[in-house]
Amino acid sequence: MKPTLQLFLIACLLFSISSCKEKEDEYAEKSENEEQGMTQEALVQRGEYLVNIIGCDHCHTPKKFTENGPIPDMDRRLMGFPSTDSIAEINKDVLAQGKWMMFNNELTAFVGPWGVSFGANLTSDDTGIGTWTFEQFEKAMREGKYKGMDNSRPIMPPMPWESFRMLEENDLKSIYEFLKTTKPIENVVPAYIPPPAM
Numbered sequence: 001m002k003p004t005l006q007l008f009l010i011a012c013l014l015f016s017i018s019s020c021k022e023k024e025d026e027y028a029e030k031s032e033n034e035e036q037g038m039t040q041e042a043l044v045q046r047g048e049y050l051v052n053i054i055g056c057d058h059c060h061t062p063k064k065f066t067e068n069g070p071i072p073d074m075d076r077r078l079m080g081f082p083s084t085d086s087i088a089e090i091n092k093d094v095l096a097q098g099k100w101m102m103f104n105n106e107l108t109a110f111v112g113p114w115g116v117s118f119g120a121n122l123t124s125d126d127t128g129i130g131t132w133t134f135e136q137f138e139k140a141m142r143e144g145k146y147k148g149m150d151n152s153r154p155i156m157p158p159m160p161w162e163s164f165r166m167l168e169e170n171d172l173k174s175i176y177e178f179l180k181t182t183k184p185i186e187n188v189v190p191a192y193i194p195p196p197a198m
């Protein structure tokens with residue numbers, strides 16, 4: 001074989017090895033990305049979708065009253081029970097076992113055998129979940145721990161955390177990431193009132 005032809009063949013071989021290696025790197029990168037999950041933007045988008053379809057607004061967003069009835073007031077989205085509002089007098093006669101539970105007409109305050117609970121502030125403000133870590137959020141959503149703290153009280157009805165505990169990790173992460181992007185609204189929701197104090 002002529003030395004020039006030999007050199008040419010070696011060059012071809014080296015080129016095909018290096019392009020194989022490039023393809024391998026490309027595949028490795030791709031599967032690593034897939035393993036790590038979605039981009040931040042995709043997480044936030046999915047989180048917004050989940051919050052919309054699960055209906056967190058039902059209990060965490062005050063309502064405005066339209067001709068078609070109450071709808072979530074998106075200017076006050078997810079701020080929880082407004083601290084400037086008060087609750088009407090509670091008729092305890094209708095509350096006994098086997099009788100009724102009560103909601104205020106904005107669906108942000110709830111009265112039942114557990115006492116009185118108020119839809120929490122889920123906005124990105126410090127009075128909402130602005131300072132929360134994902135671990136805290138997970139503890140609240142999966143273990144029903146108020147503020148996501150180990151030693152805190154249980155989260156009261158009608159917060160359906162027993163259902164939310166089944167959310168897949170990625171979905172929970174998405175909801176958390178979306179909530180962190182919400183408009184911050186300063187609102188210290190009133191403290192839960194246990195039955196004897198009601």
Ligand code: HEC
Nearest residue numbers: 054055056059117118119120140146147155156158159192
């Ligand atoms: C049926 C009503 C209802 C729905 C729907 C609901 N929540 Fe709640 N949630 C509540 C109430 C009431 C509380 C406050 C309970 C308490 O103070 O013990 C609460 C509390 C929480 C808390 C704990 C807040 C804190 O300060 O500890 C988080 C987090 C939370 N909700 C997230 C969500 C998310 C996210 C969704 C939607 C995926 C959602 N909730 C849907 C009623 C609801």
